[in-house]
Amino acid sequence: MLLLPSMLAIQKEMTVSIGPGNVDCFFETAKAGQTIDIEYQVIDGGHGDLDISFELAEVTGRTIFADYKKSDNIHRFPVPYDGEYKFCFDNSFSRANSKTVFFELIIEREGEQEDAAWSDIDLLEGLTPEEFYEMKVQDMEDAIKRVRNNLTKARQLQDMLRSHEARDRNMAEENYFKVNVWSFLQILVMLGVGTLQVLMVKSLFDVESRAYKLLTKL
Numbered sequence: 001m002l003l004l005p006s007m008l009a010i011q012k013e014m015t016v017s018i019g020p021g022n023v024d025c026f027f028e029t030a031k032a033g034q035t036i037d038i039e040y041q042v043i044d045g046g047h048g049d050l051d052i053s054f055e056l057a058e059v060t061g062r063t064i065f066a067d068y069k070k071s072d073n074i075h076r077f078p079v080p081y082d083g084e085y086k087f088c089f090d091n092s093f094s095r096a097n098s099k100t101v102f103f104e105l106i107i108e109r110e111g112e113q114e115d116a117a118w119s120d121i122d123l124l125e126g127l128t129p130e131e132f133y134e135m136k137v138q139d140m141e142d143a144i145k146r147v148r149n150n151l152t153k154a155r156q157l158q159d160m161l162r163s164h165e166a167r168d169r170n171m172a173e174e175n176y177f178k179v180n181v182w183s184f185l186q187i188l189v190m191l192g193v194g195t196l197q198v199l200m201v202k203s204l205f206d207v208e209s210r211a212y213k214l215l216t217k218l
Contacts, residue, residue: 010107018091025088030079037106041072043167046097053090102163
């Protein structure tokens with residue numbers, strides 16, 4: 001949990017694996033007036049599609065958001081009252097492939113004051129009254145908030161770039177696997193056709209072969 005002036009936020013990031021036919025749910029407590037931001041992305045689909053179903057709901061069961069078989073999405077929800085909120089990743093439609101999902105959850109409240117951060121007068125010991133009043137506390141708060149927001153945005157961008165890179169790498173590996181399998185099947189077909197052609201041509205010169213007798217009857 002990060003505590004800064006005018007900002008109280010909870011930020012969590014996880015990468016989870018959802019097995020075939022499974023539904024994995026997570027719970028987080030939020031208070032009225034806060035905002036829930038959740039962003040998710042499927043970065044690996046095994047040998048299947050990069051998709052997952054998602055649901056954000058209250059513990060009572062009321063569904064707030066629901067996605068069906070999507071690769072990624074972003075949801076923002078203002079919390080109406082205190083309580084636990086549930087978000088689930090549903091891979092029940094897949095019977096063979098696990099899905100790897102990266103998600104980021106942010107719960108924050110703009111404008112919430114953390115009085116303890118600025119109530120310690122001991123931090124200002126040694127200053128003359130003139131210096132004390134010349135200090136622009138509000139400017140310091142604004143500067144800290146700007147730095148904090150910029151660092152948060154930079155971290156979120158780096159996390160998303162990493163998830164995109166992982167997803168692209170998994171897609172490339174999956175395409176490589178498919179190309180190899182398809183090429184192997186084509187080679188087997190070519191070998192089978194070539195062998196059949198050799199046997200057919202050879203049978204034309206063997207009057208005792210069954211193929212020769214069959215061809216002469218036709």
